[in-house]
Amino acid sequence: MVSKNLKFLWVMVFFLSAGLIFLPACKKEGRKARSEIEEAALKQYVPPGEWDEYYLFMSGGHSGQVYVYGVPSMRHIRTIPVFAPYPATGYGFDKESKKMLGEFTWGDVHHPAPSETNGEYDGRWLFVNDNANNRIARIDLRTFKTVEIYGPIPNIAGDHGSAYITPNTEYSLFATRFSIPIPKGTYAPVEEYATRYKGIVGAVKIDPQTGHMSEGWQVLLPPFNYDLGDAGKKVSYGWAFWTCYNSERAIGKLEVTASQKEKDYIVAVNWKEVEKVIEQGKYEMIGGAKVVDASKVTGIAYFIPCGKSPHGVDVSPSGEYIIGSGKLSPTVSVFSFSKFIKAIENKDFEGEEDGIPVVKFESVRVAEVPVGLGPLHTQFDDKGFAYTSLFVESAVAKWRVGPPWDVVDKIPVAYNIGHLTAAHGDTVSPHGKWLVACNKLSKGRHLPVGPSQPESAQLIDISGEKMKLIAEAYPEPEPHYAVMIKRDLLKPIEVYVRGVDNKDPNAIWSEAEARQERKGNVVEVWAMVVRSYIAPYKIECEQGDKVIIHLTNIEEMRDEIHGFAICEYNINVVPDPGETVHIEFIADKPGVFPYYCTNFCSALHQEMQGYLVVKPKRIARMEKGLLALWKP
Numbered sequence: 031m032v033s034k035n036l037k038f039l040w041v042m043v044f045f046l047s048a049g050l051i052f053l054p055a056c057k058k059e060g061r062k063a064r065s066e067i068e069e070a071a072l073k074q075y076v077p078p079g080e081w082d083e084y085y086l087f088m089s090g091g092h093s094g095q096v097y098v099y100g101v102p103s104m105r106h107i108r109t110i111p112v113f114a115p116y117p118a119t120g121y122g123f124d125k126e127s128k129k130m131l132g133e134f135t136w137g138d139v140h141h142p143a144p145s146e147t148n149g150e151y152d153g154r155w156l157f158v159n160d161n162a163n164n165r166i167a168r169i170d171l172r173t174f175k176t177v178e179i180y181g182p183i184p185n186i187a188g189d190h191g192s193a194y195i196t197p198n199t200e201y202s203l204f205a206t207r208f209s210i211p212i213p214k215g216t217y218a219p220v221e222e223y224a225t226r227y228k229g230i231v232g233a234v235k236i237d238p239q240t241g242h243m244s245e246g247w248q249v250l251l252p253p254f255n256y257d258l259g260d261a262g263k264k265v266s267y268g269w270a271f272w273t274c275y276n277s278e279r280a281i282g283k284l285e286v287t288a289s290q291k292e293k294d295y296i297v298a299v300n301w302k303e304v305e306k307v308i309e310q311g312k313y314e315m316i317g318g319a320k321v322v323d324a325s326k327v328t329g330i331a332y333f334i335p336c337g338k339s340p341h342g343v344d345v346s347p348s349g350e351y352i353i354g355s356g357k358l359s360p361t362v363s364v365f366s367f368s369k370f371i372k373a374i375e376n377k378d379f380e381g382e383e384d385g386i387p388v389v390k391f392e393s394v395r396v397a398e399v400p401v402g403l404g405p406l407h408t409q410f411d412d413k414g415f416a417y418t419s420l421f422v423e424s425a426v427a428k429w430r431v432g433p434p435w436d437v438v439d440k441i442p443v444a445y446n447i448g449h450l451t452a453a454h455g456d457t458v459s460p461h462g463k464w465l466v467a468c469n470k471l472s473k474g475r476h477l478p479v480g481p482s483q484p485e486s487a488q489l490i491d492i493s494g495e496k497m498k499l500i501a502e503a504y505p506e507p508e509p510h511y512a513v514m515i516k517r518d519l520l521k522p523i524e525v526y527v528r529g530v531d532n533k534d535p536n537a538i539w540s541e542a543e544a545r546q547e548r549k550g551n552v553v554e555v556w557a558m559v560v561r562s563y564i565a566p567y568k569i570e571c572e573q574g575d576k577v578i579i580h581l582t583n584i585e586e587m588r589d590e591i592h593g594f595a596i597c598e599y600n601i602n603v604v605p606d607p608g609e610t611v612h613i614e615f616i617a618d619k620p621g622v623f624p625y626y627c628t629n630f631c632s633a634l635h636q637e638m639q640g641y642l643v644v645k646p647k648r649i650a651r652m653e654k655g656l657l658a659l660w661k662p
């Protein structure tokens with residue numbers, strides 16, 4: 031009995047003393063974790079009513095749109111419809127945007143690219159590519175609206191290596207991901223891929239004053255898959271770079287057939303030289319575009335060997351280093367631009383592809399950085415470091431751009447990161463500070479939402495030596511690439527000022543001007559919306575008439591947005607304050623169709639309504655007949 035008690039006592043003594051030793055340690059650990067969380071939360075916290083420091087423009091992939099978030103809060107602020115209709119803002123319903131969308135109702139946005147001046151974002155426009163339908167769109171950052179869609183671009187299929195902007199917004203780059211027989215419409219069996227299919231890279235010209243896009247140039251290349259691109263800057267200004275895979279010129283199961291060679295290429299194009307040779311007339315017209323054949327015209331294109339099936343190519347802020355991410359190798363290859371130029375001068379070539387020189391790998395490569403598994407894309411900070419996304423490893427590697435070219439930090443992300451973006455991280459002067467990882471898989475780190483799972487975006491603090499994961503968000507699908515722009519660079523308007531931003535001759539600014547006129551079968555209406563009525567309150571037409579409505583929102587105050595929808599006519603437009611939009615449709619359904627304001631705008635929002643009265647053909651005809659009888 032005594033011994034049993036003693037034993038119990040000893041056990042108690044042991045646990046108590048152990049507790050005395052371990053408890054403070056545990057508590058300390060717990061406190062540290064807690065303070066780390068608090069620190070992260072404070073870094074991300076943007077109090078209600080305050081602004082984020084950066085805009086984050088994320089591509090929306092095959093949603094066809096661009097999404098705007100704030101950094102660091104990661105709050106979704108706006109959706110900018112680009113290649114798909116978006117009834118929330120009336121995009122794709124009014125005459126202008128309908129015309130811009132043309133025959134397509136979707137697009138595949140991959141790479142947003144802000145306009146630049148001297149290699150810096152200038153806050154004027156944002157360009158995005160459509161990988162599916164070979165187009166490039168321009169968003170005006172004064173209005174956050176898509177104002178122009180260029181394309182489909184001739185001779186290319188799958189505009190992936192796009193819409194990269196050259197340092198003074200001379201061009202937006204494009205490249206064919208899938209080589210095809212050109213011009214489009216040409217027939218050639220897939221079996222003749224290696225000989226009759228062609229690769230094309232090129233650029234759309236941009237008017238430096240207006241942003242307007244027009245035909246630029248195209249370069250004819252071997253039938254490889256051209257993937258990602260980037261424009262040269264500073265020392266490499268005047269050049270453009272794209273990676274390519276499938277230099278095997280293979281067909282079939284590419285995962286096997288196009289992964290045979292140890293190396294594929296980065297193709298370097300001297301666009302300043304392309305401009306010159308085009309001026310000299312050394313081009314062919316193919317598919318309505320000026321195409322320079324790089325196998326016939328020397329000095330415009332070179333291949334740089336890069337291992338293996340590379341994906342991203344990123345030019346360092348100084349323009350000196352061209353970084354190729356070999357997605358099937360555990361390293362990024364760093365090439366020196368000055369060595370590349372020297373190699374060209376010395377004709378230091380190791381072969382050719384269809385007559386286009388391949389520069390000697392050893393002569394241009396300066397480092398092979400062992401970043402980790404599945405490197406895809408690289409961004410830069412203000413302290414001489416690069417950040418590379420590792421798809422297979424689900425991590426971001428931070429490494430030194432320059433000797434000893436070492437990896438200095440690594441952070442896991444959740445999961446399978448594709449692109450990443452740092453603040454101004456692809457310009458000549460990156461900001462550092464923030465990095466956003468665009469992850470392809472979220473693996474249930476969120477409330478379950480059924481089998482269609484979201485991608486994730488993780489905010490990482492890169493201001494210190496060690497990267498720190500701060501927050502996680504679930505952006506709209508699918509964030510391929512994104513760009514982060516300092517908020518004060520953008521000067522968006524809040525109202526379309528009459529006579530300044532709105533010079534539409536069909537705008538009306540008072541109820542007294544509201545009216546409709548008939549010209550033959552066309553009924554033209556000048557209408558307006560304001561809190562809280564729509565004028566005119568009725569639109570009368572006959573079945574089969576074409577109805578044109580010029581609708582002005584005459585509000586002069588921020589936020590005073592009105593919608594205008596016609597029941598069962600599949601119409602909804604949303605003019606902003608001071609904006610005029612145009613609707614055109616055939617009144618093919620007879621009857622009475624209410625129209626109303628779709629934006630809850632005021633206490634009497636529900637009162638904002640009117641009627642589209644469509645007189646049936648039969649009655650209209652009868653009336654006309656009677657009139658004719660009665661008149662004689």
Ligand code: RUQ
Nearest residue numbers: 140406448449510
């Ligand atoms: S891609 S995840 Cu379409 Cu830019 Cu690399």
Ligand code: CUA
Nearest residue numbers: 627629631635
């Ligand atoms: Cu105007 Cu609701």
